Amino acid sequence: MAQAAVIQIKGLSKTYADFWGRARVEALKPLDLEIQEGEIFGLLGPNGSGKTTTIKLLLGLLNATNGDAFMFGQDPGNQDAKRRVGYLPEETYLYKFLNAEETLSFYGKLFGLDKTTLDTRIDALIKQVGLDHARKRRLGEYSKGMARRLGLAQALINDPDLVILDEPTSGLDPIGTAEVKDLIVDLKQRGKTVLLCSHLLADVEDVCDRLAILHNGQLKACGRVDELLMSEDRTVVEIKAGEESQLDAVKAAAGEALINVDHPRERLESYFRRIVAPQQDVTKQENEA
Amino acid sequence: MTHWWRATWAMASLSICEIGRQKTWIVLLAVIAVMLVALASLQAVDASAQLKLSVVTISGSINFISTLFAILLVAATITRDREQLVSLTLFPKPLPMSAYVCGRWLGVQIAIAIGVLILNTLGTLVVHLTADHAIPEMRTVHKPVDWQRVDIFGETSPLDTKRVTLTGTKKGGAIRWDLAKLPTNQGDLVLLLKGRLRAIDPAHYQSHIAVSARPSESAQQTLLVCSDESPYGSFRPDGKPVESGATMKDKGDNHVDLNQDYMRFRLAQELISPEGTCIITVTRNDINSSLSFKKFDSCLIALSGGGFFTNMQRGGCVVLAQVGYLTAIALLCACFSNIGVTLLAGLTAFFGALTLSYIQDMTGSGKLPNFLVRFLELMQFIIPDFNRYGVEGTLAGGQAVGWPIVMDAWFYYGTFSLSFLLIAWFVMLRREL
Numbered sequence: 001m002a003q004a005a006v007i008q009i010k011g012l013s014k015t016y017a018d019f020w021g022r023a024r025v026e027a028l029k030p031l032d033l034e035i036q037e038g039e040i041f042g043l044l045g046p047n048g049s050g051k052t053t054t055i056k057l058l059l060g061l062l063n064a065t066n067g068d069a070f071m072f073g074q075d076p077g078n079q080d081a082k083r084r085v086g087y088l089p090e091e092t093y094l095y096k097f098l099n100a101e102e103t104l105s106f107y108g109k110l111f112g113l114d115k116t117t118l119d120t121r122i123d124a125l126i127k128q129v130g131l132d133h134a135r136k137r138r139l140g141e142y143s144k145g146m147a148r149r150l151g152l153a154q155a156l157i158n159d160p161d162l163v164i165l166d167e168p169t170s171g172l173d174p175i176g177t178a179e180v181k182d183l184i185v186d187l188k189q190r191g192k193t194v195l196l197c198s199h200l201l202a203d204v205e206d207v208c209d210r211l212a213i214l215h216n217g218q219l220k221a222c223g224r225v226d227e228l229l230m231s232e233d234r235t236v237v238e239i240k241a242g243e244e245s246q247l248d249a250v251k252a253a254a255g256e257a258l259i260n261v262d263h264p265r266e267r268l269e270s271y272f273r274r275i276v277a278p279q280q281d282v283t284k285q286e287n288e289a
Numbered sequence: 290m291t292h293w294w295r296a297t298w299a300m301a302s303l304s305i306c307e308i309g310r311q312k313t314w315i316v317l318l319a320v321i322a323v324m325l326v327a328l329a330s331l332q333a334v335d336a337s338a339q340l341k342l343s344v345v346t347i348s349g350s351i352n353f354i355s356t357l358f359a360i361l362l363v364a365a366t367i368t369r370d371r372e373q374l375v376s377l378t379l380f381p382k383p384l385p386m387s388a389y390v391c392g393r394w395l396g397v398q399i400a401i402a403i404g405v406l407i408l409n410t411l412g413t414l415v416v417h418l419t420a421d422h423a424i425p426e427m428r429t430v431h432k433p434v435d436w437q438r439v440d441i442f443g444e445t446s447p448l449d450t451k452r453v454t455l456t457g458t459k460k461g462g463a464i465r466w467d468l469a470k471l472p473t474n475q476g477d478l479v480l481l482l483k484g485r486l487r488a489i490d491p492a493h494y495q496s497h498i499a500v501s502a503r504p505s506e507s508a509q510q511t512l513l514v515c516s517d518e519s520p521y522g523s524f525r526p527d528g529k530p531v532e533s534g535a536t537m538k539d540k541g542d543n544h545v546d547l548n549q550d551y552m553r554f555r556l557a558q559e560l561i562s563p564e565g566t567c568i569i570t571v572t573r574n575d576i577n578s579s580l581s582f583k584k585f586d587s588c589l590i591a592l593s594g595g596g597f598f599t600n601m602q603r604g605g606c607v608v609l610a611q612v613g614y615l616t617a618i619a620l621l622c623a624c625f626s627n628i629g630v631t632l633l634a635g636l637t638a639f640f641g642a643l644t645l646s647y648i649q650d651m652t653g654s655g656k657l658p659n660f661l662v663r664f665l666e667l668m669q670f671i672i673p674d675f676n677r678y679g680v681e682g683t684l685a686g687g688q689a690v691g692w693p694i695v696m697d698a699w700f701y702y703g704t705f706s707l708s709f710l711l712i713a714w715f716v717m718l719r720r721e722l
């Protein structure tokens with residue numbers, strides 16, 4: 001089955017300008033990226049590397065300096081494309097004077113959902129994010145993590161085909177974090193596309209099919225998680241049972257107990273450090289100078 | 290299009306909810322309390338003046354408060370969208386920017402409308418309670434279409450001025466007003482008459498006149514007598530009732546209260562032609578004083594203008610039109626600046642609109658440098674005139690605020706509102722979040 005590109009980014013760049021139009025920060029250098037339907041895509045990078053900027057450009061919240069971005073083949077800001085997208089910003093910005101139900105109902109109305117669909121969906125989402133006990137409380141009284149959970153529900157109110165999550169687990173407790181991971185896997189099983197920004201590398205490694213690493217607004221790596229993390233200079237021999245001391249014997253024997261000889265996987269964390277570390281030193285030196 | 294309306298309405302109801310859940314009710318209650326205290330301490334010379342004063346104060350303060358409130362509300366709601374970054378969850382949704390701008394505007398408008406409705410109801414109640422008089426009667430007026438001068442021999446000559454003075458040493462000079470399109474199905478009508486009077490001798494500060502009416506040119510004249518409710522005109526200066534005609538008092542341009550300043554005559558239905566025309570003749574019968582009349586203001590037909598309460602609410606509609614303009618201005622400012630600047634700009638627009646008519650008077654005086662005059666002339670394209678309709682004066686004068694006035698006000702202020710909403714929409718489209 002030929003997969004359709006849900007997100008297409010071609011030479012997209014962004015330079016923030018000040019009030020007088022003078023260039024201040026080159027947040028994103030020309031970027032090319034494609035995200036296919038049904039994929040879970042991880043966007044990684046240190047703080048200030050341009051992840052949020054990329055997402056905002058995609059959603060039409062920022063105007064690109066150069067290049068093009070398309071969602072479902074449409075320009076950023078296209079109303080039809082927006083109907084199929086759910087977005088969770090990196091911090092939870094919601095109306096403090098509404099309660100959980102009212103918040104979801106308000107956002108649902110913006111999608112033109114009818115009342116019965118809206119009611120069942122609100123009920124299901126509130127239960128899914130574990131806010132059933134606080135559904136009538138105003139958001140002004142919510143804790144950070146509770147607001148985050150509602151933010152997640154808000155992003156799913158239209159049953160979107162593309163879900164963009166900017167650091168969804170920030171402020172969540174360990175159970176919440178695990179639930180978000182389950183949710184993402186569940187979304188994938190239902191054929192949805194997910195764009196995930198996160199600093200929790202272990203989680204990204206667990207759920208993502210492909211990932212890209214940005215650094216200083218530049219794309220440093222992009223590809224399938226398995227391929228990126230493959231270490232080709234080493235070989236691992238898996239044995240059915242046995243101990244380290246027996247390894248040589250097992251190898252030499254290479255008998256029926258030998259099941260698999262494969263490239264071992266590096267942890268994403270060490271890979272990430274390797275990609276990002278040298279440049280970080282460079283920036284540091286620049287700053288000191 | 291239906292989606293646009295739904296999104297707009299979602300935004301509007303959000304705004305109403307937001308305003309309703311603010312602590313603004315306390316301010317509103319405080320305003321009502323202040324209004325009551327102020328009214329209780331107001332003292333006028335007589336009961337009718339007291340009534341007038343209450344009406345002016347109450348409707349004036351309602352208008353003032355609601356317009357100020359609008360600025361405050363917009364400044365608080367829209368800047369919050371931006372400063373608290375709620376727009377980051379708002380605009381990734383299929384919410385057209387025009388629906389956002391219109392919805393916000395509409396929401397504030399509806400919230401203020403509810404406030405004005407409540408305040409006006411309370412205001413009517415307060416007028417009822419404080420005034421010994423009953424609620425004032427409201428009238429709409431029907432103005433004459435033409436007028437002519439009639440000399441002492443009965444010869445008519447056309448008049449092309451707006452004001453004319455009857456004077457001279459011979460009795461009998463007269464003015465005739467032609468009325469047309471009068472309602473023929475309402476039975477007897479009420480004729481209102483006033484004029485300015487000048488005399489050298491204080492004994493002649495009241496002047497004897499004869500008022501007569503006929504349905505058409507060819508018909509017989511019928512002499513009218515003041516009706517019982519007429520505030521003056523039936524008695525001579527010495528206190529005796531007049532046998533025929535009426536005695537007129539000096540009522541200048543400032544006397545515009547339909548209940549107090551006009552003599553009243555009953556205009557029987559026979560005196561109105563089936564086509565709705567009527568000719569009124571006022572004859573000067575006292576050579577010791579001169580009389581002067583205005584073409585459209587001195588001789589009027591009063592028609593019932595509905596109850597005080599409904600007129601108060603229609604006055605509220607005019608105020609809402611003004612509020613719409615201020616809301617639009619504040620909305621525009623809120624799009625790119627913080628709450629402080631928005632408040633300041635809104636207040637500037639408000640007081641600018643209140644003083645525009647005085648500023649325009651100044652530009653006509655010829656004392657200002659030329660560039661300043663040009664500048665002030667340009668201002669009227671940005672700032673509308675809030676004294677244009679003078680709702681509280683109209684209401685206090687017993688004059689109805691009719692739907693035509695409301696429509697006219699919405700057209701006038703609406704043009705300004707629409708322009709600013711369009712600019713706000715444009716600014717929002719260009720803005721980055």
Ligand SMILES: Nc1ncnc2c1ncn2[C@@H]1O[C@H](COP(=O)(O)OP(=O)(O)OP(=O)(O)O)[C@@H](O)[C@H]1O
Nearest residue numbers: 016025027045046047048049050051052053054090
């Ligand atoms: N409104 C803005 N005006 C000017 N510069 C900005 C603005 N927003 C972001 N930047 C700059 O753009 C760069 C990228 O920012 P961005 O928010 O995209 O980073 P990020 O990858 O999301 O970081 P984080 O992990 O901290 O969320 C940073 O250098 C930041 O300083």
Ligand SMILES: [Mg+2]
Nearest residue numbers: 051052090166
């Ligand atoms: Mg970010």
